Amino acid sequence: MSTTFLTGADAPRVLALSARDEEAVAASCERLAARLAADPSLRPDDVAVTLAHGRERFAARRAVTGTDAAGLAAALRDAARDTRPTEPAGTLVLDLGDGSAAAGGAPELPQVAEAVALAEALELPAGADRSAARTAAVLHGTGAWLAARGLRPAAVRGRGPGAAAAAALLGALPLADALRAAATGSPVPAETGAGAGAGAGAGAAEAAGTALVVRLAPAGEGRGEGTGTELYLDPSSARAHAELLAALWRRGVDVDCSLDRAGRRVRLPGYPFRRSGPVTGPAADLRPLTPHEQRWLFHDLVRRGSAAEHAQCATAVLPGPLPERATADAALAALQQRHPALRTVFTQHGGRWFARTARTPVPVTLLGPDERDEARARVRHATVEESFAVADAPLVRCALAPAQDGWAVALAVYAPVAAAASADELLAEWAELAGAPLHPAAATL
Template sequence: METTFPAGPQAPRVLGVSARDERTAAAAAVRLADRLAADPSLDLDDVALTLAHGRERFAVRHAVTGTTVAALAHALRESAARPRRTAPVPLLVLDLGDGSALPATPPLAQAVEASATAGDLGLGQAAETAAVLYGTASWLAAHGVRPDLVVGRGPAAAAASALRGELSLPDALRAAATASGVPRAETPEGEVLVVRLGAGAAEAGVLCLDPLDPASCARVFAALWERGFDVDCTLGRGGRRVRLPGYPFQRSGSVTATVPPGLRPLTPHEQRWLFHDLVRSGSAAEHTLCATAVLPGAVPGAPAAEAALAALQDRHPDLRTVFTRSGGRWFARVSGRPVPVTVLAPDSGAGPADRVRAAAAQNTFAAADVPLIRCVLAPAGDGWAVALAVYAPVAGSPTADGLLAEWCELAGTPLRPAAAAHA
């Protein structure tokens, strides 16, 4: 099943470049244009993938579209000549329209799968339209177009409601078929950028994306990249990494004077691991420490477990570290928010120690603005199991087992090494 827009030689590609400041971004665009001009045999999918997954993303951005190496090199030079300004990232609204602008099913796995669900339910054309819209929006979300709000009218309103998490997909399809029972969406406040499904020309604050037109999709992804959204400029196409020119070295003033209030520069240790995990997307799992244990007695309630976790962070202040981005640069800050503890429901299936360990480590730690420590509890026969996972760059010298033992002490339940493990 094809899961992306056409990838033939005439399909447009998107090349996105970013840097900390306008001068460096322009120079990077020109250097990339020179590289393309010097080697017209370069595979554009390889170039797009290398730029998308092999570079850190900064606030000042260039993005160009084209179908050939020569066209993209020319577009990069033209883009470098236009001034760039860093602007706040606006709220993103995905407008599904009313469904009339989608006469056929795009060749996307999500759209085909949702359409098959509508066919199985046998609810008619309105439900089919809602399903295709739902699947198309799901594909966009999987490739970085993650709106703050999804809206629609007619059958599209039901699809929008499912995408907002208010209805399950089957319930949304039934609502589309009966034209009833669809919750209304709240209009967001502040600056808004709208991506509207359907053919049309871009206008102020509105980008029109025709899911059946690869050129339209490429233009919208390029525009979103330049507005600060971390969309997948490969459009889901494969490729391999190739050698491309890096950023030109340009000496600037002191960076310590530009640290925003409440933030601090990353330590060299944090820089090394964060950069590694940003470049190798998803590799944070390799640097997650996890320990598990089984203890007797009743499962502590969430308030007591969270109080113990807060006390552990007081003992080890680095465990309150949160990474964040500001002005295209990475910083660290100290989070004052309590970290919620997950308490799993009873389950007679997998072993309790395996359950909590899997739940604690199932998702790698996202880089930006999330706690870098996680705690999971679950019933275990006459006792309970606990897992503690922490991102290694903020763990410091204590081991995962040591941190877990401290947490158990603070929770009033001395650790019994019936089942302990590292990850």
């Protein structure tokens, strides 16, 4: 397979910048444009890698595409004159479509090549449509490439071969089974969200106009920007891949815009230092982070998504009817009163990180019934595995779900705020407060 689709000399580059406010990011664009124009030895690939992996991410953003230093410098000057504020992305949805987007050929991406090779090697029954399996493979590989760049949609959907690819991306089916389903026209699990209830939440966000939908579409139906609530990707176009990542970055999505191009970190112009008024301290309800909190928070912010690895989680299955929401919420609120650290929220103020104590207790997540009855796994997924956020989000979570012989509960807490208490001990306290003390048969795992 050729490797020039996104890495050849004439392939597009993306330069993604951010700063603390719109004035600062505009100045940063001007400074970088001047540096590119003045230094012929500065490689765009080195600039892209440095921006993608060597800079902190801020709210005000710009991103430009181009194939050489001169074109990128001109685009940066245009971006500096763009006075539109950065618009938040909202709820992300990935729509793989019906397979027509794959008609332009398979993009030369490793994830696509791997999926297509599997589709071509499958043993299929007589009459099966191998081209449908290959189409699903292209869509799955493109979605996997986007996921590797940092796209974390709340829901993934598709139709025909796109539905099979979506099921594989979400883990509802192994890829081989999904490709067979596409080839034989067999049904696949319906649209699913990346976390419990996320699919329904994404649908509500679309209805309210607050969702950002990334659509795979054939050439001519849009590249990159689209409308205010839609972005488009033609899988066969390298330019469209670059423009989509740039558009996502401009909307506040922390995607990796280096496009896997080889580069090294270089010294670039720094952020402009401006003092617009007297220096003031943080708000009264903010406190500095402890060294322990700083170490873990910064580690998980840099790794983007590793916080779930540092969340303690305990689960249990108990007999009897599922507690009422009011009872479950009251027990969790009482637990947070007993352990004030569980009400900690990490937040930014003036470009620095602080901690505050949430005034409103965290509600319990109630999951609906599931025919597969994987209640323990579902509540764990709802509290930890759907990306445990650490910025401006509760650091303790609790979820309940009906089970075949009773109900399941999971309680997860970010390790740096758990103090001396373990997740098992906290779950046992919550269960006692909820009037359902843990028995030996309901031992936590």
